[in-house]
Amino acid sequence: MNYDFDAIIERRGTGCEKWDDLAAVFGTDDVLPFWVADMDFAAAPGILAAVRAKAAHPVYGYHVKEESFFAAAMDWERRRHGWEVGRSWLVNTPGVVSSLGAAVLALTDPGDKIVIQPPVYPPFFSCVTRNGRQVVENPLRQRGGRWEMDLDDLESKLGPDVKMLVLCSPHNPVGRVWTRDELLALGEICLRHDITVVADEIHCDLVFSGHRHVPFATLGPELAARTVTFFSPSKTFNIAGTYTSLAVVPDPGRRAKYGALLAGLGMTSGNLFGLAAAEAAFKTGEDWLDTLLPYLEDNADLLAAFVGREMPGIKVAKPEGTYLAWLDFRGRFADHAALNEFLVGAAKVGLNDGLSFGHQGKGFARFNFACPRALMLEGLSRIAAALKMRG
Ligand SMILES: Cc1ncc(COP(=O)(O)O)c(C=O)c1O
Incomplete structure (x- = not known):
């Protein structure tokens, strides 16, 4: 077309x-x-049609999160990224930023330290500091014009009070699509230091020729268990205003804590138009x-x-x-x-x-x-x- x-x-x-x-x-x-x-x-076009079809019905009441939505999301990850996401791992959340704030609250304690890799998407700072946690900066560095993670700097900053690392993959704003080797090296450090990884993969579908997005949680079962991944059709399909995203939490313990926090905040309802747009995006986009x-x-x-x-x-x-x-x-x-x-x-x-x-x-x-x-x-x-x- x-x-x-x-x-x-x-x-x-x-x-x-x-x-x-x-x-x-x-x-x-x-x-x-x-x-x-x-x-x-x-x-x-398939998204426009799905939203118009929903809008055509005159009652805009509470909506069921239909299984077809989750199936479409799982199918998308399998087809596009080779990731077999378990159905029970998936949580529908309003947007990635609110999901990130919720993960910080659910999986760390007040005062804990959380690593981010600046320059980075501004809410990575605020989701930490505004929730009473401390930012540890592990800045990217440039080598021969290319942006890289500085893992020596990361190692030097980790300690028992550092509980989480928020990964931006692919990275906003530097536009890097991290390689499997880079992610494995990062993962090895996170395993050794018992760090929970929050992988913001909202840009995962926007990858150019010669590069391939590797979902962090596919690097192995041990890393999957300590990772919470966010993805969403919002950037990929330009439907950010519909506020519908997904969190993937394979570890039952972390999932229970995350789910309890979302329930406590009343963040469990789905958006009528967002769910329709997302499902259509994954199925027809x-x-x-x-x-x-x-x-x-x-x-x-x-x-x-x-x-x-x-x-x-x-x-x-x-x-x-x-x-x-x-x-x-x-x-x-x-x-x-x-x-x-x-x-x-x-x-x-x-x-x-x-x-x-x-x-x-x-x-x-x-x-x-x-x-x-x-x-x-x-x-x-x-x-x-x-x-x-x-x-
Ligand atoms: C890395 C990253 N995460 C999250 C978002 C926004 O997510 P949401 O609109 O779902 O809260 C953006 C938007 O630019 C982004 O670049």
Whole structure:
């Protein structure tokens, strides 16, 4: 089937965060948005049909979480990632961020230390600190332009009070798709130090040619038992507004604690439209996704080439997955506030502030390239032209 990812769809005035919240976030409406991690593309036809069918019935009451939803999710993991997920391991949760907060509360105690690997998705910080736990930073490092985990640094920071590690796989914002060997090396350390791993795999389906997502819990039964994995059709199929995700908790003890916490928070009901959209995505969205991925990868290639050619002093590593590019402006901007002022005031683009991903993001900004190519090129051209003007 043909899908038109070049179509410009007007999103202003729909209450969408990316286009309708610009003044609040950037102080002006006069920027092209490349921030919030959703896509400016229409959802797959099968999803639209399923949601419309639900909406057509006039009663929007409480909904059963049907077995067909879980079967579709399990089938998806098996087909796309070779992971045989047990039915009893699966828990439907509203969104990945709330699931992460719940895992922190259920599986650690107040004051415990939790490792994250910045620069990283901002809620990884807040889900720890706002729940009364302490962040231990194990920053990524760059080698030959490629982002890597620093496992020596990790080892040096582990101790009996470190209970959990939150893994971002694939990694937002650096776009790495961790290899099996990298994950095995990390897993070996987590086993030795008795660390529970929370694997946020929300970007698992957005992986480019030559790379393969390895679900952390497939690395072996011992690691599976200490891992809670999150996945969701929300990023993959651009249905983030429907807030429906899944947690996979193979270990019965951890599952009981997690389930009890969710019950205590009243987080056990499903969303009528979210469940319908998710099931349709897993069942009918594959062709759409397989058409989307080369489009996104072409955008990634074009972006990397454009930055190399037209933006002297700015660096980017082509992402291996996700639709996010982590732009390194340090060669041109010593001052982070000046970078933000430049992007908004001179280039008139709305990117994610690098500093929101941790202090390691000083001098960086995140560019979301999941948009029609013409829009992406317009945004990049604005930055390049403003850089030239700045001299
Ligand atoms: C790593 C990661 N986790 C979670 C989310 C958001 O998940 P949700 O909208 O389901 O809370 C995002 C969105 O950008 C993300 O990048």
